[in-house]
Amino acid sequence: MAVRRVRFEEAGCPVSRSVDAVGDWWSLLIVRDAFDGLRRLSDFQRSLGVAKNMLSARLRELVAHGVLMSVPSPDGGFQREYVLTAKGRDLFPVIVALRQWGERHCFVPGEPHTTLVDRVTGRPVAMLEVRAESGAVLGPDDTVVTGVS
């Protein structure tokens, strides 16, 4: 995709804003784990192997950005739980896109990896495709980024 260069483009670029909002890769792995049903700080810590204070900071940021919400523990314990908001759940295609790229390019043939499957059929989900309104598949060269408007 070529671009018509404009001033202040960065401020008007949705990719850049998303990157600001999700913050860093740890945040994205937290979102992945939240999709996988993890809710407690201790669960995220076990999954990610990251220091508790760093994890707490990331969770707070994701709450501040409206990606996660902090809810009381259903068992009445003092530990809060973190669940995806509607905004957070809309990151599903981002996580799937990263997963599919990783499957294709970050494993040697035959190397084991997890797979995202249709819960009903057990079959892998289809590859994400960028499409025109008409349904035609578009590659990078078929698209262009407009100026800010």
Place this chain on the structure above:
Amino acid sequence: MAVRRVRFEEAGCPVSRSVDAVGDWWSLLIVRDAFDGLRRLSDFQRSLGVAKNMLSARLRELVAHGVLMSVPSPDGGFQREYVLTAKGRDLFPVIVALRQWGERHCFVPGEPHTTLVDRVTGRPVAMLEVRAESGAVLGPDDTVVTGVS
């Protein structure tokens, strides 16, 4: 998507591998700019406003990961240029997914932003959708992550 927890899951998780490979958000913005036709370190620097040494390090990492390749300048100048490999071009859905999420959630209504359009029709590309093999649209709750295999 719920997950059947397995040991060493992280090593087998394609999302995690992708995150390792693309490295950090600067790298992803470099990839975005490369899709937009930028090729020279000085162009990336102007677009991203990042220190030259930090940018050079990111470009080297992206080359090492096979996302970009370094090619001689076509005008014979001494400055190398950076272009996406096939692996790098396959990040197109990742960039589009981040863009569409940003458009939806990171701008107030009416706030100007850039738009990715079909080069032929000038119309915005369709929203990415996660689909089953059958073509049915799948949400997070319709999918499950399998163990490593």
